[in-house]
Amino acid sequence: DQQVKQNSPSLSVQEGRISILNCDYTNSMFDYFLWYKKYPAEGPTFLISISSIKDKNEDGRFTVFLNKSAKHLSLHIVPSQPGDSAVYFCAVKDPTGGYQKVTFGTGTKLQVIP
């Protein structure tokens, strides 16, 4: 039973346009949400996060939106650049997990076409 779903396994976007990556979760208790970026043969790197008390967090070209009523999280990249081509994982923190349990989605592979 997947608690975190990224329903789009892949996404292609033209350079300069907006990339929108989506993530749905099932548990309203989740209180912290993160996005990680992963290049092939490397470990994921932390990109941006948002707390459940906010609905938007922005860092340069990256903005994360949180819709708690819909249990939906999205990452916007504007403008998209070829170097953004990677796999993006959303992750959620469950405060009841005891050790700051983090559950990862299955990832969306973004390709930015020059």
Add this chain to the structure above:
Amino acid sequence: DGGITQSPKYLFRKEGQNVTLSCEQNLNHDAMYWYRQDPGQGLRLIYYSQIVNDFQKGDIAEGYSVSREKKESFPLTVTSAQKNPTAFYLCASSIIGGPTSNQPQHFGDGTRLSIL
């Protein structure tokens, strides 16, 4: 330059053999984690440790073992009991904050394990 080092990058194992994956961090993080990634799946937690000499099972601990004798090191042993060990293994570490603290995990570059 602080970070997490996983070695080796590629590892081959014969059936029936145990194999140990190394993970070392110099970030002074208290918590360390092992994840497994399979194609089309997210990262699944194998084991985690919040303090030296203590560790807990994650979601898929069967067939794996760990130790945490030093803060910097968290080796993972894939035993012969693990029936499907071929995967990409990732080690991570993080600061442990309070109940309301949110600290992202820092990852190594992974070890790809294959069965011969």
